[in-house]
Amino acid sequence: MANKRAVRNRSPRLLDRPGIWFNHHLQSIIATLGRLMDTPLPTGMTIAVIGISLSLPASLYVMTENLRTMAGGWDQSAAVSLFLKLETSDKDAEKVAARLRAWPEISQVHLIKRDQALAEFRALGGFEEALEQLKSNPLPVVLAIYPNHFNASPENLERLRIRLLNLPESDFARMDTLWLKRFQAILDLVQSASMLLGGLLGLGVLLIVGNTIRLEILNRRIEIEIMELVGATHAFIRRPFLYTGAWYGLLGGLTAWLLVSIAVLLLQRPVSRLATLYRSEFDLSGLGLSATGVILGGSILLGLIGSWVAVNRHLETSELS
Amino acid sequence: MIRFEHVFKRYPERGEALSDIGFEMSPGEMVFLTGHSGAGKSTLLRLIGLLERPSRGKIFVNGRNLASMPRRQIPFHRRQVGMIFQDHRLLPDRSVFDNVALPLVVMGLGHKEIGRRVRAALDQVGLLKRERATPVALSGGEQQRVGIARAVVARPPVLLADEPTGNLDPDLSREIFVLFERFHYVGVTLLIATHDLNLVSSMRHRTITLDEGRVVDDSGDW
Ligand SMILES: Nc1ncnc2c1ncn2[C@@H]1O[C@H](COP(=O)(O)OP(=O)(O)OP(=O)(O)O)[C@@H](O)[C@H]1O
Numbered sequence: 001m002a003n004k005r006a007v008r009n010r011s012p013r014l015l016d017r018p019g020i021w022f023n024h025h026l027q028s029i030i031a032t033l034g035r036l037m038d039t040p041l042p043t044g045m046t047i048a049v050i051g052i053s054l055s056l057p058a059s060l061y062v063m064t065e066n067l068r069t070m071a072g073g074w075d076q077s078a079a080v081s082l083f084l085k086l087e088t089s090d091k092d093a094e095k096v097a098a099r100l101r102a103w104p105e106i107s108q109v110h111l112i113k114r115d116q117a118l119a120e121f122r123a124l125g126g127f128e129e130a131l132e133q134l135k136s137n138p139l140p141v142v143l144a145i146y147p148n149h150f151n152a153s154p155e156n157l158e159r160l161r162i163r164l165l166n167l168p169e170s171d172f173a174r175m176d177t178l179w180l181k182r183f184q185a186i187l188d189l190v191q192s193a194s195m196l197l198g199g200l201l202g203l204g205v206l207l208i209v210g211n212t213i214r215l216e217i218l219n220r221r222i223e224i225e226i227m228e229l230v231g232a233t234h235a236f237i238r239r240p241f242l243y244t245g246a247w248y249g250l251l252g253g254l255t256a257w258l259l260v261s262i263a264v265l266l267l268q269r270p271v272s273r274l275a276t277l278y279r280s281e282f283d284l285s286g287l288g289l290s291a292t293g294v295i296l297g298g299s300i301l302l303g304l305i306g307s308w309v310a311v312n313r314h315l316e317t318s319e320l321s
Numbered sequence: 322m323i324r325f326e327h328v329f330k331r332y333p334e335r336g337e338a339l340s341d342i343g344f345e346m347s348p349g350e351m352v353f354l355t356g357h358s359g360a361g362k363s364t365l366l367r368l369i370g371l372l373e374r375p376s377r378g379k380i381f382v383n384g385r386n387l388a389s390m391p392r393r394q395i396p397f398h399r400r401q402v403g404m405i406f407q408d409h410r411l412l413p414d415r416s417v418f419d420n421v422a423l424p425l426v427v428m429g430l431g432h433k434e435i436g437r438r439v440r441a442a443l444d445q446v447g448l449l450k451r452e453r454a455t456p457v458a459l460s461g462g463e464q465q466r467v468g469i470a471r472a473v474v475a476r477p478p479v480l481l482a483d484e485p486t487g488n489l490d491p492d493l494s495r496e497i498f499v500l501f502e503r504f505h506y507v508g509v510t511l512l513i514a515t516h517d518l519n520l521v522s523s524m525r526h527r528t529i530t531l532d533e534g535r536v537v538d539d540s541g542d543w
């Protein structure tokens with residue numbers, strides 16, 4: 001009985017002493033970073049490999065997000081061109097336009113009168129002779145209708161188009177959103193592909209960290225063996241390696257973030273110049289707060305898992321346990 | 322304190338290294354383990370430290386059956402059993418202090434407590450002044466004493482030594498054995514495997530002799 005009590009006292013109940021427990025972890029965290037800094041070249045190379053691997057899916061993500069915002073801007077300018085019947089006069093057209101402006105799903109109606117349309121058509125050039133031959137103006141009144149962009153989803157636009165088509169004065173309604181739909185589908189595809197790429201490269205990061213930790217374990221196997229001999233638990237032996245893996249993940253993730261941010265910064269000017277050419281304003285946005293969180297959190301997790309697997313494999317095959 | 326009941330250890334490549342070993346040691350006893358090379362001395366000690374499991378039979382240490390001990394309990398068992406090796410098993414790139422502190426660090430003790438206990442252990446083996454040195458800067462005898470300090474620093478009730486004086490000259494060997502006797506006097510249970518029959522006979526402690534993996538002589542208590 002007395003012996004049993006002695007056993008209790010000797011085996012530390014770490015949770016009974018949170019201060020010491022916390023100190024040990026803090027020490028281990030700092031010590032593992034110090035160890036990494038002792039060998040800057042191999043450490044730097046490992047971190048660079050992780051960073052570059054993660055920067056690929058991250059930059060794809062940034063690219064698709066920016067394209068999405070850009071396409072969102074186009075959504076707003078997407079208009080339905082409603083061609084009225086030829087016999088509709090400009091005056092009647094004004095009335096129709098006034099009626100349409102009251103529709104909640106429409107924000108603006110822009111009326112293009114028949115003469116105006118003809119003049120614009122002439123200005124395009126090349127059709128003068130053909131137009132001379134015509135006795136009357138062949139062009140109908142066109143209403144350029146700008147939908148309210150809050151509900152400008154492709155489905156809503158289609159519904160609006162059909163409603164417009166059913167007006168007695170309307171001849172046909174054209175909507176230039178098919179290309180937009182295609183574009184968005186492509187964006188979705190690219191985004192899925194970048195997720196897949198992210199998964200693959202994440203696996204790569206896992207293997208990189210796992211292998212780096214495995215080599216580190218091999219270097220320190222005598223130390224590990226001696227620690228096992230003097231009664232170190234697996235958790236204790238694992239701890240510094242887990243922190244090392246987490247450091248690799250964190251530093252690799254930061255590197256990826258830095259790479260993507262630099263790329264965004266470098267592309268900022270050319271992109272806004274391009275936007276001015278299209279008479280629009282566009283600011284390239286970088287990795288947002290949540291995306292940064294995902295990258296850092298994910299890379300730390302990958303580092304942890306990679307080192308966990310490596311240490312456990314070693315401990316499981318160790319003859320002492 | 323330590324009890325073997327019909328213990329067998331079989332290696333697939335070699336056959337039986339230990340056959341039907343049975344003996345008992347009471348708390349605070351100091352026992353020598355002798356026998357020719359390959360007789361199974363190291364194997365027997367490794368079984369007690371749970372560095373290996375027996376093929377058959379029961380081993381009790383401190384009242385606990387090692388055979389039924391789950392894996393995650395092994396580290397806590399090893400903290401009860403200080404082990405000393407012929408080749409010291411010290412970390413060459415760490416100071417004497419750090420080497421001796423390892424069992425305490427592993428237990429999660431605080432800084433102050435570690436410093437206090439390490440210095441006490443180094444004092445016992447007469448190496449208090451060398452705590453900053455690295456093992457490579459020490460003589461063989463000094464290295465062995467560092468190994469002993471590490472084994473006793475956590476004050477385990479059981480101490481195992483596997484040919485602790487294998488590489489030392491007679492005077493140094495005697496010094497080490499005298500050191501062991503001091504632990505014996507304060508109640509530590511010691512099992513020491515050795516070839517040094519002269520020393521063994523001069524020290525008058527119980528001696529268990531192995532031959533081909535069997536106990537062929539147990540001189541009994543003195
Ligand atoms: N891991 C192992 N695998 C296979 N055989 C082993 C293993 N360990 C020990 N043996 C064998 O078991 C027998 C006993 O070995 P052990 O090391 O216990 O002897 P010993 O009495 O300590 O000898 P020595 O005095 O030379 O140290 C030897 O024949 C050895 O070859």
Ligand SMILES: [Mg+2]
Pocket residue numbers: 362363364483
């Ligand atoms: Mg041996």
